[in-house]
Amino acid sequence: MMYSQNRQDYYIEIKEGTNLGTIKQIINPDSTITLTTNVAGFSNFINSKTVYGFRKAFPTATTPRLQRLYLMETSEYYTAADFLVNEDIVNVSEINNDLILTSSYEPPIYTNDYNELIYENLLNPVLEAVKAPLAWRITKGDPSVLVGISDGPYSPNHEDMDGKVIFEYNISSGPLYHGTQVASLIVATNDNGIGMASIAGWNTNLVFANTNCILLF
Template structure:
């Protein structure tokens, strides 16, 4: 009987802990910081630092764990001061903490949630380095559309072999006056044509 009671207590405790961990929240908001001088940052020890000590302390008490520019590549100077703040707390707590500093923080809103809908299954298959694909952000483009015969792709390269089997029925214009070697152009056009 005593073993059953202990087992019951153990199971109840485990259920309670799993319920607590299920309710644990991580939140992320974007906010604009008025002045670069007041921009918070993550210190080497993992805590949050800022020129305003009270602001830094409030962010640490709220459980902020990550601070980064939300739009670092923006050409708009106003948007360069937008930061993403993440915390091990609920969104209301984080938002209220930021609202307590109206001279430092403005325009607080829930951070967007991004979900990958599609990742091509051949991204890592053929090549060890995808530098060029990463440079033009091809994986993000693949998320816009998987395929469509309505797409027209222009290849500005050397000559190509218009009768190549992978290009059959896929060429809408071919410059027959091009006298360069067709090797590289055919390879590029074949990759683009799929």
């Protein structure tokens, strides 16, 4: 992301085990910052660069790797290599770049049911569009998180969604195809060699309201 002030935004990934603690910033007269963290060497390194902002990229994240990601605003004249020389930094990427989501030790995850259903030699275009194999490296979901769907009926015996719908509320009847399709896009079981992969088909569960798209008030 470029600015008229010739600035550049980077994601910075801090190595596992490094705790920066509470981040404090002083804004200098030239709009750069002086950073204070629990790690003096890291703070001194950042303060030796032209940096305009440094903060948690995902402050409410519970996933460990997301907790180690920071957003840094700096001069456009720096490259990722200028920051990777610091021992506490393991990954640097411009925003909108895939690099921060993957690395040489964490390749993308491609399941054995990832390919497109009809044209089996093609990768699933929907999952490719949202970069699901990279996201799965960060998290495969949490069974305590429930996704709710209000749609037409779904097939409760579908083999690719076995055990994924933990509660169903029925007030309508009709064909099963649309509700089944929507549910399977979200929670069809991943990497089981059956049917298709889904965006949250690892640990996420579903609450299904069979309303035939009738709004409830």
